[in-house]
Amino acid sequence: MRAARASGAGAQWRDLITAKIMSEWRRPPTARAGIVCTVQVTQVPGGEVVAARILSCNGDAAVRQSIEAAVMNASPLPPPPDPALFERNLEVVFKPHD
Amino acid sequence: MTDRRTLISLACALLGALGAARAHAQLRIEITSGVTDPIPIAIVPFARSVPGDGGLDVAAIVQRDLEGSGRFRAMARADMIETPSRAADVVVPDWRTGRNDYIVVGRVAPAAAGAVQIEVELVNLVNGQRIAGQRLVATPGSLREAAHRVSDLVYEKVLGVPGAFATRIAYVAVGGQPPRQTYTLIVADADGEGARTIAESPLPLMSPAWSTDGEWLAYVSFESRASAIWLQQVRTGERRRLIARAGINGSPAFSPDDKRLAITLSTSSGNLDVYLISLADGALTRVTSDPAIDTEAVFSPDGRSLYFTSDRAGSPQIYRADAVENAVAKRVTFTGSYNARARLSPDGKQLAMVTLAGGAYRVAVQDLASGVVRQLSKGPLDESPSFAPNGAMLIYAGRERGRGVLATVSIDGLTTQRLKADQGEVREPVWGPQRPKMQ
Numbered sequence: 028m029r030a031a032r033a034s035g036a037g038a039q040w041r042d043l044i045t046a047k048i049m050s051e052w053r054r055p056p057t058a059r060a061g062i063v064c065t066v067q068v069t070q071v072p073g074g075e076v077v078a079a080r081i082l083s084c085n086g087d088a089a090v091r092q093s094i095e096a097a098v099m100n101a102s103p104l105p106p107p108p109d110p111a112l113f114e115r116n117l118e119v120v121f122k123p124h125d
Numbered sequence: 126m127t128d129r130r131t132l133i134s135l136a137c138a139l140l141g142a143l144g145a146a147r148a149h150a151q152l153r154i155e156i157t158s159g160v161t162d163p164i165p166i167a168i169v170p171f172a173r174s175v176p177g178d179g180g181l182d183v184a185a186i187v188q189r190d191l192e193g194s195g196r197f198r199a200m201a202r203a204d205m206i207e208t209p210s211r212a213a214d215v216v217v218p219d220w221r222t223g224r225n226d227y228i229v230v231g232r233v234a235p236a237a238a239g240a241v242q243i244e245v246e247l248v249n250l251v252n253g254q255r256i257a258g259q260r261l262v263a264t265p266g267s268l269r270e271a272a273h274r275v276s277d278l279v280y281e282k283v284l285g286v287p288g289a290f291a292t293r294i295a296y297v298a299v300g301g302q303p304p305r306q307t308y309t310l311i312v313a314d315a316d317g318e319g320a321r322t323i324a325e326s327p328l329p330l331m332s333p334a335w336s337t338d339g340e341w342l343a344y345v346s347f348e349s350r351a352s353a354i355w356l357q358q359v360r361t362g363e364r365r366r367l368i369a370r371a372g373i374n375g376s377p378a379f380s381p382d383d384k385r386l387a388i389t390l391s392t393s394s395g396n397l398d399v400y401l402i403s404l405a406d407g408a409l410t411r412v413t414s415d416p417a418i419d420t421e422a423v424f425s426p427d428g429r430s431l432y433f434t435s436d437r438a439g440s441p442q443i444y445r446a447d448a449v450e451n452a453v454a455k456r457v458t459f460t461g462s463y464n465a466r467a468r469l470s471p472d473g474k475q476l477a478m479v480t481l482a483g484g485a486y487r488v489a490v491q492d493l494a495s496g497v498v499r500q501l502s503k504g505p506l507d508e509s510p511s512f513a514p515n516g517a518m519l520i521y522a523g524r525e526r527g528r529g530v531l532a533t534v535s536i537d538g539l540t541t542q543r544l545k546a547d548q549g550e551v552r553e554p555v556w557g558p559q560r561p562k563m564q
Contacts, residue, residue, distance in 0.1 A: 049160070087285045089282075093159075124158060
């Protein structure tokens, strides 16, 4: 019961963060389908992003720059509905569909 | 004592292991789409230490270029607290406060023999890295081109695709009132500045077309009271009459190898068909022989096909045919009752045309693979769309308060920019190819 509630809140938090980062991703023309870039994002309580490190990326320099900017411009990230759910490290995967 | 210490270190190790496990089970976010908002950039006025630059504001030209592309939004100068001219002097956090992702700084200084050099640097403010630097040497006459090269550099470094700002356009201007009018063929920078007259006539000039190498213009002139197709070298002004058969000689378009033109000729009965003419010997190849009007042919970028307008199905539509004698034509456009004047994108995947929609003639682009048509301009009388050589923008002519004006529109249709053109009535703009790099 408690676990179900926690995972619902977790999913809600994930959706909030996803929406915030998407709204800040100014995609360059080279960020097309087939691009997969994984970024390790570190935030502190309050949601401020203190680091964004690209772990892997098959895009060009323009794609990498746009991804880093999207994460940093999304700071502060929205807080979790339940403070106990806070995670310091996030793995953000940029994977454009079209 | 020892036992207790062991216990504590053991507990610490355990906690550490738990912490590590927790870090691994981290939240995973997947980003599958983004936004088309322009990228925020600060373009700082360049430091200047020369009289030879004629007061040219390089940063202002770069700002207008980049904003006109629809891909950038520039910080207002009034909001700038500092004006660094070197990357090393950029205080990154100050510019991040204004929510800029990039900053362009530079300086204009004298070079040898009266020349002027422009030095520019581009800094990524998100991580503080200087991502580009370039030094351009220009003469007073090529300073504007150099400024557009700066725009090209920024565009390419930020977006990963080439800019097309240091290019030229050609168009026709009509001055005076009937019956005394002057037709002028003009070549200008892609932003409409630096216009100069290439040819002038009291009788109509029309349908300019660039050669693929950017050295020549082909156009139709009525200067001998009947239509003829002329070729003129842009740099020298040297020209020759290519064809002047009885009837109509119209709509020239160069092949990608600049060896042939697609043209429209009329038969003795007045019917219009598409032909190819060899520039070496004037030999003609008749491509279409339909009793309907076939005209306005252009080559696909690979040179194998022609796209042209035909009313063989009752209303003007675009057709495709191989660039050979007696080719079989296949209809390409099916949306709406009027689609004319085709132009292909540089990658050959998009077809720009004039379409009639909602009672207005608009610029539209059809994706050739899917057939999907998007309207880019609002009308009411837009004509002559022509792709920039990077495919990111189109130029076209429209009418405003009864006058012909030139405008550009981004390929997503979101950004339109009017071009400066003070030669009266302007029409039929055509965007020239990329130019060789400056020395």
